[in-house]
Each structure stands twice: as structure tokens, then as C-alpha cells.
Amino acid sequence: MNRAIALRDCAARVAIAAALAWPAVAQAAGITLPPGPGANLVYARCQTCHDLQYVVDAKGLLPAQWKSTLAGMKDYGLTISADDEAAILAYLTTYLGPNPPPATTLAPAGPGAQAPGAAANGRHVFEENCSACHGPEGAGQAGIYPALAGNADLAKDAGLPARVVLFGLAGPIEAGGASYSGTMPSFGHLGDAEIAAVVNYVRSAWGNAGGAGSIDAKAVAALRAHPLSSADVHAYRAALVSAN
Numbered sequence: 001m002n003r004a005i006a007l008r009d010c011a012a013r014v015a016i017a018a019a020l021a022w023p024a025v026a027q028a029a030g031i032t033l034p035p036g037p038g039a040n041l042v043y044a045r046c047q048t049c050h051d052l053q054y055v056v057d058a059k060g061l062l063p064a065q066w067k068s069t070l071a072g073m074k075d076y077g078l079t080i081s082a083d084d085e086a087a088i089l090a091y092l093t094t095y096l097g098p099n100p101p102p103a104t105t106l107a108p109a110g111p112g113a114q115a116p117g118a119a120a121n122g123r124h125v126f127e128e129n130c131s132a133c134h135g136p137e138g139a140g141q142a143g144i145y146p147a148l149a150g151n152a153d154l155a156k157d158a159g160l161p162a163r164v165v166l167f168g169l170a171g172p173i174e175a176g177g178a179s180y181s182g183t184m185p186s187f188g189h190l191g192d193a194e195i196a197a198v199v200n201y202v203r204s205a206w207g208n209a210g211g212a213g214s215i216d217a218k219a220v221a222a223l224r225a226h227p228l229s230s231a232d233v234h235a236y237r238a239a240l241v242s243a244n
Contacts (some may be wrong), residue, residue: 008065008135010078012077029131029185029233030054031052031179032098032189033052033055033056033085033095033133033189034096034100036091036094036095036101037087037088037090037091038088038090038091038092039091039095039189040128040129040189040190041084041087041088041091041128042055042088042091042092042241043082043129043187043189044129044130044132045078045080045088045132047185055092055096056096058096059096059097059100060096060097060098061092061096061097061098061101062093062097062098063089063097065094066093066096066097067089068095070085070088070089070092080132084132108171112129120193120194120196120197120198121197122197122199122200122202123196123201123205125194125195125197125198125201126201126202126205129187129190129198130148130198130202133145134146134147134148135137135147137149137174137206138202138205138206139150142178143180143183145176145180145182146173146176146178146180146182147175147176148202148205148206149205149206149207149208150176150206150207150208151175151176151208152175153175153237153240153241154202154203154208155203155209156240156241156244157240158199158200158203158213158215158219158225159215159223160220160236160237160240161199161202161203162196162199162215162219162220162223163200163223163228163236164184164186164233164237165186165188165190165195165199166186166187166188166195166198166220166223166224166228167186167188167227167228167229167230167232167233168184168185168186168187168228168230168233169183169184169230169233169234170183170184170229170231170233170234171230171231171234173234173237183230184230185230186230188224191217192217192218192220192221192224193217193220195217195218195220196214196215196216196217196219198215199215199220200215203216
């Protein structure tokens with residue numbers, strides 16, 4: 001085997017092992033992936049289990065190595081559709097592969113970035129970023145991810161789910177009569193309009209009543225301007241629960 005390829009394989013194995021040993025703390029690291037088609041899927045499907053720093057550190061892997069890396073994740077419980085797998089592999093091999101496009105050819109990116117005038121579709125944002133954990137119909141996964149369908153938190157205050165999406169949530173919670181103790185990572189890489197759209201969607205989908213009004217991109221931007229930790233969001237939620 002070519003020595004350079006052997007070294008990359010070794011680095012990939014080390015990165016995978018390290019990633020599996022750490023919790024999902026990407027939101028604290030403030031990691032931003034190179035913009036490109038499929039980036040949102042990588043945020044959504046990878047950072048729920050481990051720190052995206054290890055994905056970034058593995059840049060330069062060959063297509064076959066990225067494919068092997070993703071296959072290895074399945075051994076640890078990753079479930080993924082063929083379409084999502086293909087999109088993630090296309091992104092990783094293009095933007096984190098050995099020959100990524102020059103940075104000058106990429107669209108500007110960063111927290112809250114979105115193409116000017118782009119319309120945000122809440123259902124599409126949910127399906128691409130949230131459905132893998134919370135289910136396509138918001139049913140969640142018992143004992144792992146709380147259901148969004150019939151979730152009383154969504155009716156309390158539109159600012160709560162907006163803060164959860166922006167900054168993540170860490171700490172034990174009770175939802176629908178069940179206990180959960182996981183961590184939801186930040187999805188602050190989404191644009192303000194996308195976050196507003198997905199919050200409004202989940203608050204009104206699957207029979208949810210929508211609560212006290214909707215939220216817009218301007219309100220999300222105002223929340224983003226005052227960053228919170230995922231523990232702060234947990235405390236904000238606890239205050240709302242105790243007040244109701």
C-alpha cells in the first residue's frame with residue numbers, strides 16, 4: 001500500500017476512535033464546515049454523536065476512505081437512507097477530500113448565513129436536519145430523543161425551541177411522561193429564516209396547537225446576538241416549566 005494512503009488510513013482510524021470517545025460538543029467548539037451541498041446533513045447526522053472537529057481534522061481523505069469511515073459509523077448504530085448517505089459522501093469527498101474547491105469559489109458561510117432572498121421551508125429544514133433523531137412524523141425515539149408531536153414545550157414560548165435550535169440543550173428533562181438525559185447539539189449554522197421556519201413548522205405540525213404566535217427571522221437574529229450555552233438553555237426551559 002502507498003505509504004501516504006496508509007498514513008491517511010491510520011489517521012482516519014484514530015479520528016474515528018477519538019470521536020466515539022467524546023460527547024457531542026460541537027456547539028461549544030464553534031465549528032463551521034466548508035459550505036456546500038450536503039453540509040447540513042453532515043451537521044445533522046454527525047454532530048449528534050461526536051465532535052465535528054474530528055471530521056474537520058480528517059480532511060484530505062480519499063473517497064474510499066470516507067466511504068469506509070461512514071460504513072464504520074453504521075457499526076456503532078448509525079442508520080441512514082441511501083440518499084442521505086450518497087449526499088454526505090459527495091460532500092465529504094468534495095469539500096473535505098484531497099482536492100477541495102478553492103475557497104474563492106464557495107458561497108459565503110457562517111452562523112446565520114443564507115442566500116439573499118432564499119425562501120425557507122420549515123418542513124424541508126426539519127426533514128434534512130431533525131427527522132433522523134425526532135422522526136419524520138415527530139414521534140421521537142423512546143428513551144433517546146423526545147417526541148415533538150404533542151410536546152408541551154412547543155406551546156410554552158416560541159423562543160424556547162428557537163433557543164434550543166440555536167444553542168443546543170444539555171441536561172435531564174421530562175417530556176411526555178418520560179425522562180431524557182441526552183444532549184442536543186446546536187444547529188446555529190442554519191440561517192435565521194431557516195430556524196424561524198422550522199420552529200414554526202414543528203409548533204404547528206402533527207396536531208400541535210402552535211402556542212403563542214410564530215417567530216420570524218428578525219426575532220431569531222436577536223436571540224443569536226445573545227449567545228447561550230446549552231446548559232443555559234436547559235435552565236431557561238426549567239424556568240418556563242416551573243412558571244407553568
